[in-house]
Amino acid sequence: MKIGIVSDGQYGERAYEQIRRRFSTEWILLPFSSLLVVDDIDLTIPPCDLYISYLRHPDIAIELIKTGVPVLLGVNLGPGFIAQAKEYNPAVIGPETMCSLLPNTEFWQINEYAKVFGRPVFHVLLEGEQIVWCQPIRRSPCGSTDVAARELNKQMFDQETMNRFALSICHTCRAPRFGKTCDKEKAGIIHLEELVSSLKGINPGLWEKSTQALKKVTCTIVSACDDEAK
Template identity: 75%
Template sequence: MKLPTNSILISLKIGIVSDGQYGERAFEQIRRRFPTEWILLPYPSSPVVDEIELTIPPCDLYISYLRHPDIAMELIRTGIPALLGINLGPGFIAQAHEFNPAVIGPETMCSVLPNTKFCQVNEYAKVFGRPVFYLVMDGDRIVWCKTIRGSPCGSTDAAASEISGQILDQEALSRFALSICHNCRAPRFGKTCDKEKAGIIHLEELMRALKGVNPKKWEELIQVLEKIGCSFPNE
């Protein structure tokens, strides 16, 4: 299996758009693989902003970590494809689609897949999004857990590194999920995105990788994971 390199993919320029609260870790991760610009916009104190004049550098794809809906909507009005790193809810997304159909508000940033209608999002999601792992096993022990695709916050890489060298059992899976929750930047029990969901997504994909190399161990652990909300519809 050929593993991806960390070379920059020069075909897509990404703008990480933030008001200063979130997005720094995504910027550090994404700029290793794509030409990436850090775009800092204001966070108004007023809940409603009537007149907005923003200077936004042109990019092929914006990833928005903006918390104020009026500022986020102004970004969306540029017509450039946008991923909402902070999902402002279904009502906001419905309104956004009136101005820009290429707006995606994923359940979590680690749930994005390269299967949208928009090539810019798909190119990004080949590298960052719903995790893909490559496992090397020695019996029940994970010799190496390699991230092929992971979350832009870096939690996938951290958890993969921590589980490498461990015996894969229920306790190891619990530590793996807790590592994801600890490093995840999503809000806890958020309405549209939360740490617990991110942990479950990573467990599901770790198990998908496990099935290919150790089906017996997969069969042993899958029943435990289904009890905590993991699903394996294609298994």
């Protein structure tokens, strides 16, 4: 399967570097227009099985969608835009965040991609309550999952470690801090929820304790992101 990362230069470079390691991937750079309305768009791009759009202008994004090829919206322009886009091409997915995607859509191209990149899945080895090794099986396309997972090795799985892990995701995440649908704090919470869920089958007691701590950690994440945005 061939994936095209379509960008106007602001977002997508890190996703391209990650995705190209697992799929045949093309970097497609289109000009960004500051005009409110863009007419006569000449969209000449390489053929791909799936396009991931980091385009910020809705008119240019619509031209990409009109190709009829499945499109994953890395920059989600809102529910109204998605409703309009689906009139041209039903194979358009605008996930809440790029790390919330699951391989359960109607479109095999998006599902193949989402088996590798999307809502994270972790394989964790423990000694008691100490993390010996943490390896992402499915990860975010920005690379934040791998960075934060490496920082867990040799750490005790406690509330302090949970805080550090989630804030590491927020720091590394490429999502807009308070974007239309893709925020850093949401990415941190999603990753932490999935990390905690990975404990259920290997240490039920630690899983239960960590689940109880999730609410406090979630409040810390939102507060930290609020402070950093000021």
